[in-house]
Amino acid sequence: MRNExxxxxxxxLIHAGWFGILLTLCACSDGGRSTSRTADHAPAIFPDxxxxxxxxxxxxxxFRLADSCDSKQAFALFEMDGRKLEIKAGNGQFNIPLRGxxxxxxHAAGKTLQVTLTALTAGEWVRYQTFNIxxxxxxxxxxxxxxxxxPGYEVWNGMGIYQRNIETFDESAIVTNAHxxxxxxxxxxxxxxxxxxxxxxxxxxxxxxxxxxxxxxEKLNTxxxxxxxxxxxxxxxxxGKYVAFSVNDTKQAFHTTDRNRIxxxxxxxxxVVYDVGRHEIITAPPLFSPxxxxxxxxxxxxxxxxxxCTADSVRMPHDYENVKYSxxxxxxxxxxxxxxxxxxxxxxxxxxxxxxxxxxxxxDGRFLMFTLAGYGNFSIWHRDADLYLLHLDSRLxxxxxxxxxxxxxxxxxxxxxxxxxxxxxRRIDGLYTRLYxxxxxxxxxxxxxxxxxxxxxxxxxRFMKSYNVPEFITGKVRRNSxxxxxxxxxxxxxxxxxxxx
Numbered sequence: 001m002r003n004e005x006x007x008x009x010x011x012x013l014i015h016a017g018w019f020g021i022l023l024t025l026c027a028c029s030d031g032g033r034s035t036s037r038t039a040d041h042a043p044a045i046f047p048d049x050x051x052x053x054x055x056x057x058x059x060x061x062x063f064r065l066a067d068s069c070d071s072k073q074a075f076a077l078f079e080m081d082g083r084k085l086e087i088k089a090g091n092g093q094f095n096i097p098l099r100g101x102x103x104x105x106x107h108a109a110g111k112t113l114q115v116t117l118t119a120l121t122a123g124e125w126v127r128y129q130t131f132n133i134x135x136x137x138x139x140x141x142x143x144x145x146x147x148x149x150x151p152g153y154e155v156w157n158g159m160g161i162y163q164r165n166i167e168t169f170d171e172s173a174i175v176t177n178a179h180x181x182x183x184x185x186x187x188x189x190x191x192x193x194x195x196x197x198x199x200x201x202x203x204x205x206x207x208x209x210x211x212x213x214x215x216x217x218e219k220l221n222t223x224x225x226x227x228x229x230x231x232x233x234x235x236x237x238x239x240g241k242y243v244a245f246s247v248n249d250t251k252q253a254f255h256t257t258d259r260n261r262i263x264x265x266x267x268x269x270x271x272v273v274y275d276v277g278r279h280e281i282i283t284a285p286p287l288f289s290p291x292x293x294x295x296x297x298x299x300x301x302x303x304x305x306x307x308x309c310t311a312d313s314v315r316m317p318h319d320y321e322n323v324k325y326s327x328x329x330x331x332x333x334x335x336x337x338x339x340x341x342x343x344x345x346x347x348x349x350x351x352x353x354x355x356x357x358x359x360x361x362x363x364d365g366r367f368l369m370f371t372l373a374g375y376g377n378f379s380i381w382h383r384d385a386d387l388y389l390l391h392l393d394s395r396l397x398x399x400x401x402x403x404x405x406x407x408x409x410x411x412x413x414x415x416x417x418x419x420x421x422x423x424x425x426r427r428i429d430g431l432y433t434r435l436y437x438x439x440x441x442x443x444x445x446x447x448x449x450x451x452x453x454x455x456x457x458x459x460x461x462r463f464m465k466s467y468n469v470p471e472f473i474t475g476k477v478r479r480n481s482x483x484x485x486x487x488x489x490x491x492x493x494x495x496x497x498x499x500x501x
Contacts (some may be wrong), residue, residue: 197240287339
């Protein structure tokens, strides 16, 4: 009778919406378990969410035990400020319910979540050492945009640019190539993490740059007689009036024995700036030299400095391992559309003997994060590639040891509040790039990163595409693939002019 009354009471609580109380009631019962042994270590879990820092608006961190145990007899207890949530493993996974997770984290900012796992192992109940999950006071932007592509980058059938709501597990397509003859598309970019102001390129069929500005979609014919190629590697000016690009004569090679499986290199490259209102590409001699490779431009948050990478021109591809890119900057006057005449070198590759790629400035203008590798500019496939942080006030450069692994860390972007970065890494298997998030505090210190959570813990073991060019955005892109493809097919593209100052 007592059990029947308890069952009726629980059903009443569910009907009344008292889910938080139900979680506490469930957590207080051990279901007849009696711990035989306490382990002297924290559990090995996948993904590794132990001692990580998370935003309070992240989706549930579903995981599984990597240790040998009876997967049907394992429990995870989450505790914080007297609130409890207990999850029983199912099919070897701890699938945390979204509603219960959100209630648990509703008042979690700046606090610590303690997690204790108990599992039936070799006939005895084992309790593992409790581990912590730290909840930061700052949220992350609710969406991340990325391209999904085959890991070798040599084919593009079925390619698309997608957006993921990090507060849930919802993913949707921004644009795919299903309606444009399965052509290549690349270089998506957003102005100040704004989902209503973005661009990307179609290649091959219906080639052009697609620019979204609010409700307006414009197709640009950016291949001009003055530039060697259509532009790539975009960076918006914070005003939205300009976009910095590089123009590159790019080649690709595949290694059979080298630890870096794929090499992409430039025979030539320059940096240019596109004037959105005038449909004009402008540049200046310090950015457009035939004797120097310039690439990877990015604007400062105040729009008055343009950072870029530059390397001495060498014979390619024979000397591709000798190409090392420095990190440089030049002033830019957005009112007069004028570049400075002097170039400032912040990381000198000739002296330091390594190569910079993907510079990105934090929204507050205090830090610049970049990828550093042994040579070249295609760090996406360089296993020694790591992330570094430049303190722009002191010019101190430090490796982000808390973030880096023994495999590739490459493309990265900042959240709009400057407290989070998302980056791509091959640390799981050396083949596929997956997305990791990490907290960066006010002093530029990074936390242990965590893998972007999925509802199915085994998702990453089955998914056969790489995540490419992750970008935080503050909301959902509302235009769909049909809107972009219809404009690409029906419009020849607005012509763009070219001018060297």
